[in-house]
Amino acid sequence: MFVSHLQCTICGKSYPPDALKYVCPLHGDEGILDVVYDYAEINRHLSPAQISASRDTSIWRYWDLLPLTDRANIPPLQVGWTPLYHARHLGAQLGLDKLYLKDDGRNPTASYKDRASAVVVAKAGELGEKIITTASSGNAGAALAGCAASAHLPSVIFVPETAPTAKVAQLLIFGARVFLVRGTYDQASDLCLAAAKEFGWYCRNTAYNPYTTEGKKTGALEICEQLASANSWSPVSAWSAPDRIFVSVGDGNIIGGVWKGLRDLHALGWIDKMPKLMGVQAEGSAACYNAWKAGADEITPIHASTIADSIDVGLPRDGRRAVRAVRATNGEFLTVSDDEILEAMPLLARGEAIFAEPAASAAYAGLLKAVRAQKIDRAETVVVLLTGNGLKDIRSAVQAAGEAQTIDPTLDAVKRAISAA
Numbered sequence: 001m002f003v004s005h006l007q008c009t010i011c012g013k014s015y016p017p018d019a020l021k022y023v024c025p026l027h028g029d030e031g032i033l034d035v036v037y038d039y040a041e042i043n044r045h046l047s048p049a050q051i052s053a054s055r056d057t058s059i060w061r062y063w064d065l066l067p068l069t070d071r072a073n074i075p076p077l078q079v080g081w082t083p084l085y086h087a088r089h090l091g092a093q094l095g096l097d098k099l100y101l102k103d104d105g106r107n108p109t110a111s112y113k114d115r116a117s118a119v120v121v122a123k124a125g126e127l128g129e130k131i132i133t134t135a136s137s138g139n140a141g142a143a144l145a146g147c148a149a150s151a152h153l154p155s156v157i158f159v160p161e162t163a164p165t166a167k168v169a170q171l172l173i174f175g176a177r178v179f180l181v182r183g184t185y186d187q188a189s190d191l192c193l194a195a196a197k198e199f200g201w202y203c204r205n206t207a208y209n210p211y212t213t214e215g216k217k218t219g220a221l222e223i224c225e226q227l228a229s230a231n232s233w234s235p236v237s238a239w240s241a242p243d244r245i246f247v248s249v250g251d252g253n254i255i256g257g258v259w260k261g262l263r264d265l266h267a268l269g270w271i272d273k274m275p276k277l278m279g280v281q282a283e284g285s286a287a288c289y290n291a292w293k294a295g296a297d298e299i300t301p302i303h304a305s306t307i308a309d310s311i312d313v314g315l316p317r318d319g320r321r322a323v324r325a326v327r328a329t330n331g332e333f334l335t336v337s338d339d340e341i342l343e344a345m346p347l348l349a350r351g352e353a354i355f356a357e358p359a360a361s362a363a364y365a366g367l368l369k370a371v372r373a374q375k376i377d378r379a380e381t382v383v384v385l386l387t388g389n390g391l392k393d394i395r396s397a398v399q400a401a402g403e404a405q406t407i408d409p410t411l412d413a414v415k416r417a418i419s420a421a
């Protein structure tokens with residue numbers, strides 16, 4: 001393992017690897033830790049070409065860039081290495097020559113959260129933990145329940161009672177102990193933390209557990225590796241960063257994780273520039289956007305409400321780092337309405353055949369808005385991270401796509417229907 005230390009994102013204090021389980025004790029639950037590596041040592045052992053030659057089609061191809069010591073604890077479920085599509089059709093519509101869509105709905109439990117949960121479950125194995133828990137709006141829980149089932153570790157999941165049925169079904173079918181909390185995701189988070197402390201469960205709560213970010217950074221590693229090898233048959237010796245990455249933001253842990261992956265690659269000298277990170281929030285759940293707009297470092301909690309349940313967050317758990325990610329990369333925050341999110345869903349599905357859940361299509365809606373505002377140059381390489389699969393929330397899909405027509409089982413009925421249309 002090449003971790004050199006853990007560092008508090010508030011006071012900058014360093015701690016030895018594994019000295020702390022969760023947060024900097026000087027700052028309570030807000031003292032989120034960054035995992036810092038010995039980059040020179042990594043470069044002495046490893047090259048990007050070696051990784052590009054790997055036949056491991058999962059996040060574990062980046063083993064040496066992850067905070068783990070024993071491969072025996074890896075859950076067998078195959079997470080990551082999702083496709084990065086060159087979206088020629090939608091790109092042409094938008095006047096973008098190099099538009100790419102990363103379909104993370106292709107993960108085993110159908111969202112980006114599998115990346116974090118796989119790493120945290122592996123860590124739980126190293127630490128000898130017996131029970132693992134998380135709060136979730138749905139996807140993080142499904143991912144943890146799946147990865148925990150894969151490692152035969154019992155899991156306890158807290159979700160708001162309003163979570164989409166498909167996500168709750170995922171939790172139950174994987175055998176998790178499920179609590180539907182009468183309250184918001186924010187309340188479920190606080191309850192999960194309290195329960196973890198009370199019962200001694202290992203807590204995966206987003207950002208509170210420092211290894212969620214390390215899992216989520218793997219999406220950025222993949223983007224830079226996949227962009228570099230898109231036009232090459234042989235392993236590439238340097239990777240390529242895109243110009244911009246659009247990421248939907250709820251807690252802010254995905255965008256913070258993407259930023260961390262890029263910072264790691266930049267520190268290693270494997271990419272030569274930092275992409276602008278474009279954070280996209282729902283209008284009704286825009287706490288990070290508000291802080292960014294106001295030039296503030298502190299996030300003011302709001303009463304959140306959006307159709308995109310995965311980004312329906314009043315108090316972002318990793319908001320400070322999300323705002324930093326956008327500022328430090330000269331990116332921007334954007335907001336999109338629920339209608340714009342619903343409009344983006346069929347566009348993605350019909351344009352490039354990717355069925356994305358509302359929180360994922362929000363990122364694409366953000367791109368549309370940025371293009372309309374002429375913020376993006378035709379020649380830029382733009383990546384949109386599509387974080388979850390549309391089957392997770394078919395109510396929204398039906399709302400976006402409309403109902404199908406019912407007919408009698410006769411050819412005549414088909415003829416009448418066709419001529420009426």
Ligand SMILES: *Cc1c(COP(=O)(O)O)cnc(C)c1O
Nearest residue numbers: 139250251252253254310387388
């Ligand atoms: C969790 C999630 C997000 C947002 O990630 P945060 O880390 O909460 O900002 C976006 N899309 C989907 C599908 C998600 O599950």
Ligand SMILES: [Zn+2]
Nearest residue numbers: 008011024026
């Ligand atoms: Zn601190």
